[in-house]
Amino acid sequence: MVDVLAFGEHAGGKIAPITADLIAAARGVGGRVAVVLMGGDLTGLEAQTAPLGVDKVYTVQHPLLAGESVDMLVSALEQVCRRVQPRVLLLGKTAIGRDVGPCVAFRLGVGAAQDSVAVEAGGQTGRIVATRPVYGGTAMAKVTFGSSNPQVVIMRPGAVERGSVPGAGEGVAEEAEAIEVELDESIRKVRHVETVRKESERMRLDGASVVVSGGRGLRGPEPFAMLEELAGLLGGAVGASRAACDAGWVDHSYQIGLTGATIRPDLYVTVGISGASQHMAGCSGAKRIVAINKDADANIFKEASFGVVGDWSKVLPSFMEAVRDLVRS
Amino acid sequence: MAVRRDAVANIIVCVKQVPDPEAPPSAFRIDDGGKRIADSPGVSSVLNGFDENAVEAALRIKDAAGGRITVLSLGSAFAADVVKKPLSMGADDLVLLQDETFDDLDSYGTALVLSEALKRIGEFDLVLCGRQASDWDNAQAPLGIAELLGIPCITVAQKVEINGGVVVAERVLSGGYEVVEADMPALVTVSNELGEPRYPTLRGIMTAGRKQPTVWSADDLGIDRARLERRIRIMDLFLPVRDRQCEVIQGEDDADSGRLLALRLREEKLI
Structure with a gap:
């Protein structure tokens, strides 16, 4: 019997961080927790799940599961769910999980709560209650499930404090079971042609302790050169709002927000960003936000710790000059 | 679902009317039932932004290879200027799925109704949707439509092209993209990385104004309302205080x- 089944992700022979998030969330729900690992070759992965604290590890190894085809993963996970019959299925809102989760739910005729930040077993019924940001994060919804299982919840990466859940991270005596699935080439409807990586000299946004971002208020691409310089002074990375990316001022790899990068810096400096919910969804983990914006009523001032209401073209040069002096001293 | 290989592509674009996500968060109100966003003077209705990207993707295919674009929208009430915007951008036809029952659907119900409408339309090669709607941010209905119709689904595309009976798309990844392809009919969800949607032309707006949408109800589609029962129920909706x-x-x-x-x-x- 398994109560909560977590869809474990892995890359390059290592368990992905989202897997630990999911197991922590599963521990919070309670009951027997299992993780399922799928792939073409799972050698060495099973052992890595022991410190995460699961009661059981299911492994699904099949040559057609190499290469992360969503079609193959959906079919395999559907078969695992029919066999294991978990009450709850947890996936991460990753490039894979956000598609696999809903597809499996549709196939099983059950509901899925997408992009959830908290999950708990609710009240008397014990049905799952998931909390999820909606309207770009302007509102929060608590949703629950009808009577069918599994209750599928797709968790936002980083939403669960791993240390805060009792039992999470404790080595639990675990059992392992290999599950055979039936897959064939006819299941693959979408064919992979090639993956193109954009090589970038830029500092990565995720993991940066300082991020400097520009938005629509900059009115053009030129000011981003100043933001690059400021980021250089502070040892940080440069980001942008979706509006600035869509306008073509910077590449979309700069985009921070609900559908762009998620950042958790100690310091987040925004210039000409109004702070729409869709943007804030990508930076709500920032410890301190600094806002430079000419509109005193802009939402960003409700989220910022420090702000200047003024014209960035006058504020930014003197701010940078002072920063230059300070970092030298 | 007959596929016509002999003619230009039939493209269906699914669009949704949503409260303007650019409205300041302070303008949003929760209605008395605590389960939905109330109509409020500070928040106008707009076409979902990613759906405009999907319309643009369809128009680019039509520009390059010809085609006929039918816009499909689901709801209980529509603002004509909002749902007609794709027509004014250059789409050909508009089908509205309008019924009081459609007021309270979850992703499953939404996908079910849209898939029934697609079956009724019958001949289509490509279904385009926005990657997610900016109201409930579910990103589920397109996957559900593809599941229910048994057609391929490609998500979060920044480029969509058709080549014979095959759709080729660039799927956005963090730090790059993935080129994928599928036999048509297929469904592709489009992201803002595709580029800004074109503005309606004056001529387009006038043509759109004269076009009468086709309207189908739940009964027209022969949908058993029991199948629309929510699998996900909203218990509470609230506006977090951020100050x-x-x-x-x-x-x-x-x-x-x-x-x-x-x-x-x-x-x-x-x-």
Whole structure:
């Protein structure tokens, strides 16, 4: 019997961080927790799940599961769910999980709560209650499930404090079971042609302790050169709002927000960003936000710790000059 | 679902009318039932932004290879200027799935109704949707439509092209993209990385104004309402209070404020 089944992700022979998030969330729900690992070759992965604290590890190894085809993963996970019959299925809102989760739910005729930040077993019924940001994060919804299982919840990466859940991270005596699935080439409807990586000299946004971002208020691409310089002074990375990316001022790899990068810096400096919910969804983990914006009523001032209401073209040069002096001293 | 290989592509674009996500969060109100966003004067209705990207993707295919674009929208009430916007951008036809029952659907119900409408339309090669709607941010209905119709689904595309009976798309990944392809009919969800949607032309707006949408109800589609029962139920909807008490730095002028800001951040050991 398994109560909560977590869809474990892995890359390059290592368990992905989202897997630990999911197991922590599963521990919070309670009951027997299992993780399922799928792939073409799972050698060495099973052992890595022991410190995460699961009661059981299911492994699904099949040559057609190499290469992360969503079609193959959906079919395999559907078969695992029919066999294991978990009450709850947890996936991460990753490039894979956000598609696999809903597809499996549709196939099983059950509901899925997408992009959830908290999950708990609710009240008397014990049905799952998931909390999820909606309207770009302007509102929060608590949703629950009808009577069918599994209750599928797709968790936002980083939403669960791993240390805060009792039992999470404790080595639990675990059992392992290999599950055979039936897959064939006819299941693959979408064919992979090639993956193109954009090589970038830029500092990565995720993991940066300082991020400097520009938005629509900059009115053009030129000011981003100043933001690059400021980021250089502070040892940080440069980001942008979706509006600035869509306008073509910077590449979309700069985009921070609900559908762009998620950042958790100690310091987040925004210039000409109004702070729409869709943007804030990508930076709500920032410890301190600094806002430079000419509109005193802009939402960003409700989220910022420090702000200047003024014209960035006058504020930014003197701010940078002072920063230059300070970092030298 | 007959596929016509002999003619130009039949493209269906699914669009949704949503409260303007650019409206300030302070303008949003929850209605008395605590389960939905109330109509509020500060929040107008707009076409979902990603759906405009999907319309643009369809128009680019039509520009390159010809085609017929049918726009499909689901709801209980529509603002004509919102749902007709794709027509004014260059789409050909509009089908509205309008019924009081459609007022309270979850992703499953939404996908079910849209898939039934697609079956009724019958001949289509490509279904395009926005990657997610900016109201409930579910990103589920397109996957559900594809599941229910048993057609391929490609998500979060920044480029969509058709080549014979095959759709080729670039799927956005963090730090790059993946080129994938599928036999048509297929469904593709489109992201803002595709590029800005074109503006309606004056001529387009006038043509759109004259076009009468086809309207189908749940009965027209032969949908058993019991199948629309929610699998996901909303217990509570609330507006989180965010007010970090911003310390506004005010110098003698903007330049002075900038200098003082840097000093204040140093005081806090932030720089």
